[in-house]
Amino acid sequence: MKKIHITASLLLLILMFVSCGLSNAAVKRLQQTEEGVSSPTTIDEYKEAIAKYEKRVADITLANEQIGIWYKILGSRYIDLKMWGEALSCYQKAIEYYPTNQNLYYYVGVCAGYMAHSALDYDATGSTAKKYNYLKLSESAYLRAIAIESRYVRALYGLGVLYVFELGESKKAIPYLKTLLTIDTGHTDAKSVLANAYYRIGDFQASAAMYDSIIKTTKDKEKKALAEENKKVALDAAYGR
Template sequence: MSSKQQLVLSIIDFLNTSIQDGTVKQDDVESLEVAIQCIGEAFGVDPTDETQRDRLSVKPATLPTIFDVFLKTRAKMDTAAPAASSSSAPKAPSAEDKTAAESFKAKGNSYMSSRNYEEAISAYTKAIELDPTNPVYYSNRAAAYSSKNDHAEAILDADKAIEVDPSFVKAYHRLGHAHYSLSDYKAAADAFRRGLALDPSNASLKSGLQNSESRIGDDDDTASETPAAAAAAGAGAGGGLADILRGMGGGAPGGGAGGMPDLAGLMNNPMMMQMAQQMMANGGLERLMSNPALANMMNRVQSGGGMPSMAEIMSDPTMRDLASQFGAAAGGAGRS
């Protein structure tokens, strides 16, 4: 019943937000609060139970963002239907169009490097307008959308890249990452599997699939896990952050104090370096450094209190989310 309870919690959160932001008229608030209580009791969902909330929450996705994906997908299908029935094939881009499109793609890549995602999206869009037959442009624009946390648009672009060229493997990773970021782990796993059917040795797709499958789990297994254990499992599967730390000495002889790995070993780990670059690219480093829990840990270390343990790190929601995201994206394909 876990999937239904996840939906119910999302509905309750949406209704509570609608009360708080004034969407619901004051005269209707009391009736809606009674309805929320009845819905929760009917499905065994208590939004004040933090343990249950950790298990059922689909954050960072919300009911409106999930519904937005559905509406955009349906609109896309509706507009594509007349084009598909048309007898005239789309005009093939000229050599000049292709050259200009490549120039816009290069500009988009440069904007991505400087984290100017809006300009990158604009550049990739111009490339698509000139040459809509190249899946790379849709795939790169999907990466730009994901970088600004607009994963709904990233899904549409990744799907379009696959439609243009079903053999373009990188698009399946983009699609899987976007679904994973919206906590739709089954859809993410499906995308990674489809990519692996084309490229069975692709390490990024393997890692993404393992992380997605570890987050799906059985309802009984999920219910029996503590939030910290569930987060560690999601982050650690398939080469995630927690797995890297454990494999490099966390809690074992030779590791750093308090169960932490050796810093030099971390910096020499290719996966860790790739994950660090991804953090810098999508703003994760700023979020990490502004995390109060991390600041407290560092203050304790500076005061001689010892390094934090893995369990302590993974018990913080922000650290868990970062570990999970970079576990899914570890080894992720770069721009083309």
């Protein structure tokens, strides 16, 4: 992998842009110092100035790409440490550099979901607004990831879990989970969440059928036993037992 080499003054320029912004006049002064370009007058001087500034633009573009990658890597390190708030901030910054990367939105969804569980009402106001806002951020992030990549299994699954177990909107989860299962037909966990969604909206037969699918296909004894138990519950509900 090629390394990106930048000068100290260029690095300073980038950092100042990222952190606090810089006036146009200050940028020009820094560029003139770095490149030795002031006020060209002749054709050759203009050509030389253009060549130098084109190189600078290329250098800054490469540096920005690397900064975005570093934010993503740092976010993954924070996830390993279960520092969800720090990870969320990193992925939000990474999106500024890579706004069409579905993986970044997926991780925003994951981190926001975890942050919702830590959003306690420390002032005892009785409000759950902070938790709800994190859950809605998670929803919007998953939806954005799916909008970019419609067959993104992890985002489809994450959104399904969010709707069923966090937002209490099981009906919304069903089409996303069904789409997932057309892509990965053996996704046992998705089948389980879909069966749960059907049960919660009162479609007990569909719930039992989905649990039956798990029973027939899974090799995991624990998951099979749980599916058998849940299938019985769904059928009992279907027949009023």
